[in-house]
Amino acid sequence: GQQVMQIPQYQHVQEGEDFTTYCNSSTTLSNIQWYKQRPGGHPVFLIQLVKSGEVKKQKRLTFQFGEAKKNSSLHITATQTTDVGTYFCAGPPGNSGGSNYKLTFGKGTLLTVNP
């Protein structure tokens, strides 16, 4: 079945440093979503990318979707302590017709930030 892999599993940075997490799927994705889970909290939707090669920005966060629609990345510029949490990518298989009802989640990257 479809597998979604994320690296690294953990990342510890000093406040102000940049951070990147990478997501790779074993199959083509119709789209990819990113979620953030704060410690002790629940996953919260951040963004969805649909188009091949798409890049979207949310303030200090930059999301990219690969040309082959099998990989994605999340980059945070100048991390802050509020960025602490686990970042998950998730995607439905490429033949899902765009519906996200059956998401496969990556295992997540836990980001910790030293103030």
Add this chain to the structure above:
Amino acid sequence: DADVTQTPRNRITKTGKRIMLECSQTKGHDRMYWYRQDPGLGLRLIYYSFDVKDINKGEISDGYSVSRQAQAKFSLSLESAIPNQTALYFCATSRPGLQETQYFGPGTRLLVL
């Protein structure tokens, strides 16, 4: 008030006991999901439901059953709990569309002794 609620938030039970985790939502979404989260394993889909009469198995349904009592309610049951079902359980909802986002409840932390 939270849009997706789960009860209980924490539960300790013993091996062999039957327990039920409940999820309610006020978002008006038709689609509801149950996931379990284990450290280092991410979120894995247990069951999902498109509406009251449509329930489907997910990736790891063995040992679990569900009931969709109404559009707003989706319950997860462990018929005979075992220690490896110790995990954090999340309910989620979504509405089909171009950007079908999943909205998660606060989670239920379950410990099976």
